[in-house]
Amino acid sequence: MTPRWRVRLLAASVFVLVLLVGAGGWLWLQQDQAAQLGGIGGPFALVDPAGHTVTDRDLRGRYLLVYFGYTFCPDVCPTTLTAIAGALDRLGPQAAHVQPVFITVDPARDTPKVVGQYAAAFSPRILALTGAQPAIDKVAAEYRVYVARHADDGKGDYTVDHSSIIYLMGPDGHFIAPIAADEPAKAMANDIARHLGGAAS
Amino acid sequence: MIGRRTVLLAAAALLPAAAAAQAPQVQVAQPWARAPAGAGRSTAVYLSLRAGGTADRLIGVATPVAGMAMLHESFQDHGIARMRMVEGLDLPAGMTVTLKPGGLHIMLTGLKQQLARGGSFPLTLHFANSPPVTVTVPVLAPGASGPQTPG
Numbered sequence: 419m420t421p422r423w424r425v426r427l428l429a430a431s432v433f434v435l436v437l438l439v440g441a442g443g444w445l446w447l448q449q450d451q452a453a454q455l456g457g458i459g460g461p462f463a464l465v466d467p468a469g470h471t472v473t474d475r476d477l478r479g480r481y482l483l484v485y486f487g488y489t490f491c492p493d494v495c496p497t498t499l500t501a502i503a504g505a506l507d508r509l510g511p512q513a514a515h516v517q518p519v520f521i522t523v524d525p526a527r528d529t530p531k532v533v534g535q536y537a538a539a540f541s542p543r544i545l546a547l548t549g550a551q552p553a554i555d556k557v558a559a560e561y562r563v564y565v566a567r568h569a570d571d572g573k574g575d576y577t578v579d580h581s582s583i584i585y586l587m588g589p590d591g592h593f594i595a596p597i598a599a600d601e602p603a604k605a606m607a608n609d610i611a612r613h614l615g616g617a618a619s
Numbered sequence: 620m621i622g623r624r625t626v627l628l629a630a631a632a633l634l635p636a637a638a639a640a641q642a643p644q645v646q647v648a649q650p651w652a653r654a655p656a657g658a659g660r661s662t663a664v665y666l667s668l669r670a671g672g673t674a675d676r677l678i679g680v681a682t683p684v685a686g687m688a689m690l691h692e693s694f695q696d697h698g699i700a701r702m703r704m705v706e707g708l709d710l711p712a713g714m715t716v717t718l719k720p721g722g723l724h725i726m727l728t729g730l731k732q733q734l735a736r737g738g739s740f741p742l743t744l745h746f747a748n749s750p751p752v753t754v755t756v757p758v759l760a761p762g763a764s765g766p767q768t769p770g
């Protein structure tokens with residue numbers, strides 16, 4: 419092996435080593451983050467319909483039903499929000515411990531006023547939140563929400579594919595369980611009640 | 620004389636066929652739509668369709684209240700709510716096909732007027748074989764979950 423080849427081999431080895439260390443560190447970081455956040459959820463600072471900032475800390479002490487959607491949504495979001503409203507009615511006194519939170523994935527169209535009017539049409543109990551795009555991107559990533567905007571139809575109308583899962587979060591802010599978003603109100607109420615245990619009054 | 624009779628017979632033979640072709644063979648029942656929540660600019664229409672003795676196919680929808688009306692389907696793909704356009708909907712003979720929330724729907728976008736709860740609007744459905752059918756769609760509450768929901 420010529421000295422020139424030795425240098426090349428060494429350079430290649432160093433390159434592979436850097437890649438391995440980098441990948442290991444990245445994996446370690448991912449695991450660490452996941453452990454810290456309990457997998458799903460995390461800190462956020464969003465805006466309510468009155469224009470006030472609402473953070474995850476402001477919502478501690480109650481169970482949360484976190485659902486991501488958008489107000490232009492013609493079929494699935496109204497269906498899910500109708501079921502959430504119906505489920506809360508069925509929960510009776512237990513509903514006092516549960517706060518449904520609707521977070522838009524389409525802040526460009528969904529201003530605080532728009533999300534507020536939208537959620538209120540289903541139930542005055544639903545807290546609607548929006549925010550600047552980076553704040554929405556952050557909370558969507560924390561909840562591992564998939565968002566894909568479809569092409570504009572030329573008139574400013576577009577639909578958005580999005581994760582359709584309701585996240586049940588505990589009073590301490592930790593993720594408890596996913597609740598199916600395509601269930602009728604009765605099944606959803608049973609599903610939620612099963613996790614409330616100690617909260618029954 | 621013979622010629623005239625032949626013509627009459629031929630016309631008589633054609634009559635039932637013509638009448639059958641004109642009679643709406645697809646029955647459209649229980650149409651309803653949710654009032655768009657808030658300042659919503661889109662909504663969906665749900666209804667049920669029943670082809671008579673012969674199979675048919677829903678090939679188009681139109682309404683004056685929306686810039687665009689199209690047959691659409693919501694579906695869940697690994698926990699993700701997606702929608703796709705449906706080119707046409709087969710209506711097997713004698714079977715009821717129902718469009719309902721979370722699945723097949725007629726999506727209305729670019730609404731030209733506010734569809735208020737308690738109001739109604741016309742919707743025309745076009746079929747491959749049967750003549751078009753126009754129905755009046757009642758607008759229910761944003762939180763309605765079916766045609767029977769009161770108010």
Ligand SMILES: [Cu+2]
Pocket residue numbers: 492493691692693702724726
């Ligand atoms: Cu649709």
